[in-house]
Amino acid sequence: MIKNRISDLLEDPVIRFFISISPAVIAALFCVLLGPEVYLPVGGVFLSFYFALGVGWIASPVIGISSGMNPVILVALLVFISSESSLIVSANYDILEKIPLFGRMMKGIRKKAGKVIKKHDLAENVEYFSIFWLMFLPLYGTGPMVMTLVGRLLNLSWKKVWAVITLSALTRFTLITGLLYLGYISLTF
Numbered sequence: 001m002i003k004n005r006i007s008d009l010l011e012d013p014v015i016r017f018f019i020s021i022s023p024a025v026i027a028a029l030f031c032v033l034l035g036p037e038v039y040l041p042v043g044g045v046f047l048s049f050y051f052a053l054g055v056g057w058i059a060s061p062v063i064g065i066s067s068g069m070n071p072v073i074l075v076a077l078l079v080f081i082s083s084e085s086s087l088i089v090s091a092n093y094d095i096l097e098k099i100p101l102f103g104r105m106m107k108g109i110r111k112k113a114g115k116v117i118k119k120h121d122l123a124e125n126v127e128y129f130s131i132f133w134l135m136f137l138p139l140y141g142t143g144p145m146v147m148t149l150v151g152r153l154l155n156l157s158w159k160k161v162w163a164v165i166t167l168s169a170l171t172r173f174t175l176i177t178g179l180l181y182l183g184y185i186s187l188t189f
Contacts, residue, residue: 013095020091024084041067042077049081054140061177071181075173082144082169083162089148090158090165096149106153114155127154128164135168138176144169 031039045064052059064074097103117124128151135147144165151161 013092017088017092017095020088021084023080023087027080027084041069045069045074045077046081049078057138057143057172058176061173061180065177065180065184071177075170075177078173078177079166079169082173083166085144086148086162086165086169089145090152090162093149093152093158109153110155113153117155124156127151127156128160131156131161132164132168135165136172138172 031042041064044067045060048059048063049056060078061074064077065071069077097106117127131147131151134142134150135144147168148161148165151164152158
């Protein structure tokens with residue numbers, strides 16, 4: 001009974017959108033309440049993540065480390081940003097399919113991908129593996145939102161795409177931040 005009510009509630013795109021952005025809103029309010037010594041470095045990391053075109057995946061850890069953030073907290077922040085971006089896109093993908101011409105094209109691609117997945121058992125696992133590695137490699141156009149769109153276009157489950165993006169972001173940013181932090185420590189000694 002309760003599960004049906006929750007499922008019915010999540011069918012409404014407006015409610016689903018507000019539920020998907022609520023972790024980001026709560027985190028932003030928490031940072032603001034902690035004061036400028038927290039929200040200024042976090043804001044710098046956030047802005048560089050989204051607005052340093054092509055290099056946000058490298059610029060964000062550099063800005064976080066140079067502002068004195070703990071590398072573990074920095075990795076957690078970068079994974080949270082990636083995961084939240086993926087959650088918003090994956091949970092609200094059906095809204096994109098309602099765009100007149102673009103949406104029809106997206107539905108066609110999803111149907112073709114769904115047929116391939118049903119026909120070949122291994123195809124779904126290969127697609128998840130490909131999304132993980134493309135997201136892991138820090139190349140232009142392989143960020144969390146783009147890879148989430150690719151996963152959803154391939155007709156993959158939004159929950160699994162979100163989990164793969166989060167795991168890949170954890171791996172990516174742990175490696176990048178760790179290497180940058182080791183370089184920073186070696187320069188200070």
